[in-house]
Amino acid sequence: MDLTSLTIDAARSVVQQRRTSARALAEAHYARIQKEDGQVGAFLTLSKERALKQADRIDRMAAEGKPLPALGGVPVGIKDVMVTRGVRTTAGSKILANYIPPYDCTAVARMEAAGAVVLGKMNCDEFAMGSSNENSAFHPVRNPRDLTRVPGGSSGGAAAAVAADMAVVTLGSDTGGSIRQPASFCGVVGLMPTYGRVSRNGLIAFASSLDHIGPLAKTVKDAAIVLRTIAGRDPMDSTSADLPVPDYVAELAKPVRGLKLGVAKEYFGEGLDNAVGQAVEAAIDKLKRLGCEIVAVSLPHTPYAIPTYYLVATAEASSNLARYDGVRYSYRAPGVKSLAEMYRRSRDEGFGAEVKRRIMLGTYALSAGYYDAYYLKAQRVRTLLVRDFEEAFTKVDAIVTPTSPTAAFRLGEKSNDPLAMYLADVYTVTADLAGIPGISVPCGETKEKLPIGLQILGRHFDEATILRVAHAYEQAA
Incomplete structure (x- = not known):
């Protein structure tokens, strides 16, 4: 064994x-x-x-x-x-x-x-x-x-x-x-x-x-x-x-026959790798054969999800990470001559490039004169994204999408292009912004034998339904 x-x-x-x-x-x-x-x-x-x-x-x-x-x-x-x-x-x-x-x-x-x-x-x-x-x-x-x-x-x-x-x-x-x-x-x-x-x-x-x-x-x-x-x-x-x-x-034991599953066209557009799209469509067909009803839905504010996320998340990060200042329990730069130098050097030496990038983005978005233009506007768009899902869930029990637009990329391939890296999350950030549950379940491989994921999103506090759909698909696959 x-x-x-x-x-x-x-x-x-x-x-x-x-x-x-x-x-x-x-x-x-x-x-x-x-x-x-x-x-x-x-x-x-x-x-x-x-x-x-x-x-x-x-x-x-x-x-x-x-x-x-x-x-x-x-x-x-x-x-x-x-x-x-x-x-x-x-x-x-x-x-x-x-x-x-x-x-x-x-x-x-x-x-x-x-x-x-x-x-x-x-x-x-x-x-x-x-x-x-x-x-x-x-x-x-x-x-x-x-x-x-x-x-x-x-x-x-x-x-x-x-x-x-x-x-x-x-x-x-x-x-x-x-x-x-x-x-x-x-x-x-x-x-x-x-x-x-x-x-x-x-x-x-x-x-x-x-x-x-x-x-x-x-x-x-x-x-x-x-x-x-x-x-x-x-x-x-x-x-x-x-x-x-x-x-x-x-x-998990409850049948999925009769469940309505939404498919949003916004998740099957530009940037979606062909192999990933085909695997996800095959998975949706399998769910249809299991007795689920496939319904077209629209989530029209999806294109704004990435900019909204990278304003809200960075703003909150800049606030949360202010506590790491070298005073209490985090790294403290050696040989400093003043309190200001200790703050500056401890954070400069302690944080990596991506964390610094996000702290700067978030601090800028929260700064006087820019708060309304960036952070406040992002929170308003976030509300629109929540409403998109609420509207869709009046018609369907869950929504099925690709988890990621591509399979795993090579080490170093996107590390010098932050924007390309951020777009790797284009299909996942929406659920975080809306606070709804989501699951990724394997649904095939590319010709290079790289795994592909099927994402199933559900209503607030309805993890039971997305687990049920994912389990039914997993057993059938």
Whole structure:
């Protein structure tokens, strides 16, 4: 039995039945990391002591014949933008290179309470800013399917680890597509829940009105199990929704026949790679054969999504990242002569080029005289994007689109062209701006054997429907 190729249920059941131990499962994954990660670069920090302590606790439960919790003994990875008590958390940045948090992110605490074994922290674009995982201050991540290509970003390490069987599932974050786009590039499942469905407490902030935590997994069912575990109200996050959490796994069994799925022409226009378009259209045909009704819808403000996103997100980032000043817990430049010099040099030496670019864009958009012209106008357009989706969802139950206009591009191909990099998120930023849930599920490959993703978007707090559609497609495919 290959212990590194198991799903959540399979991993939990072999530990429950004592066909193997949680410790052996963790050790097998660490051996896999040792073998593969030198090339891939998915992990930044390993938390072996913490993982084996949790594995031993799960093994004691199994030995006593107690039923294991939902993630009992399952090896997982955590994107390095979620704080972990006593385990280095860098956000992929030099400015936090030596930061050891004193508390756990709520989502991480809920994973561990459900029995998950945290193997370590996943590499990511610095402060989750990027679409290729080339912006990490430590080293880029490579796509396990083709080591000359990017895994997507910013949760590139989280997607690559699942694709390379270095973790059963991982937690990522999505601000403009950072779970779904790397899932598409690496050929795994990536789920972004509705804004407010999962607590952001302990997530290092990039853009507070856009940030979401969600799972990357091998199957839709695994994503559903993780969402069921981490979702729900948290008194430590005032934006978390006080709504009941459905049993997402039970919902998967419901039939999809009769569901109306919207197809928006705005997502099938200029810039969409032919192979990607054909794979997504074939997937839509398959859903039609499963009994779904395909309905044409329009999301007319889609062309404004990228400029809107890069005003709102950068403005919020410039505010959120003001706290890294060398005074408290971040990098402090040595040999400074004044407070002003310490601020300036600590930030200049601590932040990478993309983070500086976004701080400058955001500070400009918020500055006196420009606020109304840029940030305020962007928030108004954001409202129009929300209304587009609300109007579409009066006619359909979910909307299907490509996740990304292309398959994974080569390392370095877009790193000197920020605008081309930003356009890699053209199909994903809309859902973040609207706060709706979205999932990417593999739907084929290019002739170079590179994965392609199908994106399914749903109504606010209706993750159950998009999981159901994704699961039905996955089973049929």
